[in-house]
Amino acid sequence: MFKKNTGFREGVDTLIGNNTSFIGNITSEGSIRIDGKIKGDIQVTGDVYVGENSIITGNINCSNVHLSGTVEGNITAKGVLKILSTAKLFGDIKVNSFVADEGALFQGKCNMMDDTPANNTSEKSSLKKNYKKSTVLEEVYDDK
16 A cells, blocks of 8 residues: 655666677666676666566766666666665665665775755754754753
């Protein structure tokens, strides 16, 4: 009845099968699932699902990544990068959110994106200036 929103889109537009090897760059407006081997960069506006037996040698640029296989390259994800326990990632990442299961291998640098526009910088600093320490705990202990 109610589904938890995981940040990943429903459905896959492109599928690279388990027995497929592909050399070259891939560009897509939708989502892609890769179960085969790819040598080249992947530029996708949707999500990228990398299967457990897949091997990708190249960079990935997309919205969200669900990684179970091996990637040798850099990943840029505007949303979530989730690497499962079977995943191996050799490269730098630039993401908004990063989740790694126990047993996953990640060798590289992680750069977290700032999802707030530059316009809100002054708004953020004004919020910090108006911060007032809560006295709730002090009142609870003073009552005793």
